[in-house]
Amino acid sequence: MARGDGRLTHDINPYSPAPQDACGVFGVWAPGEEVSKLTYFGLYALQHRGQEAAGIAVSDGFSVVVYKDLGLVAQVFDESTLASLRGHLAVGHTRYSTTGASTWENAQPTFRTSASGSGIALCHNGNLVNTPELAAQAAEAGIRGAFPTSTDTDIITALLAARPDVTIEQAAMEILPTLRGAFSLVFMDETTLYAARDPQGVRPLVLGRLERGWVVASETAALDIVGASYVREVEPGELIAIDSEGL
Structure with missing residues (x-):
């Protein structure tokens, strides 16, 4: 059964010596920049939010490539790996989880090829409470038995990828209102970076500006480390899209 990725609230126990199950997400759209390295540094600044696994997806405008593994950010990525992840x-x-096994399959970003042939990579910080209903919705869409992970994140990705007749943005506008619980999402196809936040704004998500691009992240610490200036929070219930046309 698919399970959530973390807590339903953003409360962190200051007296617990264990890592806290917050998860960290980061996204960047910046032509001409080494986006894999920017993402690496952003995740490094968010390492305190999740210690089980780390992953990066990149696109050069034609295809999406995902690299992920169990371990800390500095253990998963080295210079040669980052150099191979080219794109804009x-x-x-x-990732840090309290439910769902700590396995490679559960590491993020999750990836799906859409019905129209586009690649979708998605990162999720949160926990949904209507996963069975979403799984049933996925089954109705013909995605039967297609979930290799034990998290709700893959179901979200699958639902976004299931519609051949609409764009990813249009699919997101239809799917996001059906999600119940706390979530901040950062996802992408070959050309566009997307970010979304649940209507209650339980999970944090901020927007930053680079000289030649945009950044979204769980915390402003990730903006600072890549030299991005803070613009604003992503509003509760908001979906943003960033591409060659801008924000």
């Missing part, structure tokens, strides 16, 4: 937009994730 990227998303990344650091």
